[in-house]
Amino acid sequence: xxxxxxxxxxxxxxxxxxxxxxxxxxxxxxxxxxxxxxxxxxxxxxxxxxxxxxxxxxxxxxxxxxxxxxxxxxxxxxxxxxxxxxxxxxxxxxxxxxxxxxxxxxxxxxxxxx
Amino acid sequence: xxxxxxxxxxxxxxxxxxxxxxxxxxxxxxxxxxxxxxxxxxxxxxxxxxxxxxxxxxxxxxxxxxxxxxxxxxxxxxxxxxxxxxxxxxxxxxxxxxxxxxxxxxxxxxxxxx
Numbered sequence: 699x700x701x702x703x704x705x706x707x708x709x710x711x712x713x714x715x716x717x718x719x720x721x722x723x724x725x726x727x728x729x730x731x732x733x734x735x736x737x738x739x740x741x742x743x744x745x746x747x748x749x750x751x752x753x754x755x756x757x758x759x760x761x762x763x764x765x766x767x768x769x770x771x772x773x774x775x776x777x778x779x780x781x782x783x784x785x786x787x788x789x790x791x792x793x794x795x796x797x798x799x800x801x802x803x804x805x806x807x808x809x810x811x812x
Numbered sequence: 813x814x815x816x817x818x819x820x821x822x823x824x825x826x827x828x829x830x831x832x833x834x835x836x837x838x839x840x841x842x843x844x845x846x847x848x849x850x851x852x853x854x855x856x857x858x859x860x861x862x863x864x865x866x867x868x869x870x871x872x873x874x875x876x877x878x879x880x881x882x883x884x885x886x887x888x889x890x891x892x893x894x895x896x897x898x899x900x901x902x903x904x905x906x907x908x909x910x911x912x913x914x915x916x917x918x919x920x921x922x923x924x925x926x
Contacts, residue, residue, distance in 0.1 A: 700855060700857065702855070729911075731913070733916075738918065739918060740814075740816070740901065740916040740917050740918040740919060741856070741901065741916040742916075743913055743914075743915065743916075746911060746913060748911070753909065753910070753911050754908060754909060754911045754913050756913070788855055788856070790855070799912075800846060800858035800861065801856075801858065801914065802858070803848075803855030803856045803857070804855050805853065805854050805855045806855055
């Protein structure tokens with residue numbers, strides 16, 4: 699158990715809809731990362747927050763947004779959903795932002811857009 | 813364009829033999845490399861890492877080798893066990909605005925036969 703909790707585990711929704719994915723980091727971890735894994739793709743970095751502030755941005759679509767709350771949990775909001783947004787979305791946390799802080803991943807949220 | 817490449821989608825080895833998983837990268841700014849292991853329905857789990865100032869790092873049955881001139885790293889598992897059957901992701905990172913964001917390959921599925 700990595701200590702990172704993601705909810706829900708599965709989500710099925712229709713095109714055009716909006717969903718929210720939630721992540722609770724490991725106790726004491728200040729950094730939260732969001733990754734997307736599409737079919738046969740590697741983990742694509744979306745965005746990172748550190749102690750409530752956006753720290754780094756990857757290939758995140760404008761239809762997607764995220765935030766980290768004062769209690770350090772994070773939410774990823776996906777709107778105007780398209781079929782191509784169907785993927786596994788992973789949240790990870792780390793204690794710091796340096797190289798010696800491996801990421802600890804949750805078990806992911808599987809999003810299916812129909 | 814993929815900056816971290818794992819050209820073998822799958823690898824099959826017999827229990828007790830050596831497993832060698834390979835990874836190539838293109839970005840010369842990468843200076844920290846990691847391997848993650850992923851079981852079905854779980855998130856990736858950190859396995860082992862290596863800094864660019866080293867060419868080898870060992871942890872029990874797992875050894876990572878780094879060849880900077882060739883931009884190549886490999887993970888050796890000796891001896892391989894059936895419980896090692898999983899998807900292995902290679903990742904590389906470089907400093908970016910004070911953070912180290914791992915860039916992942918697409919993974920190699922390792923099957924260890926009893």
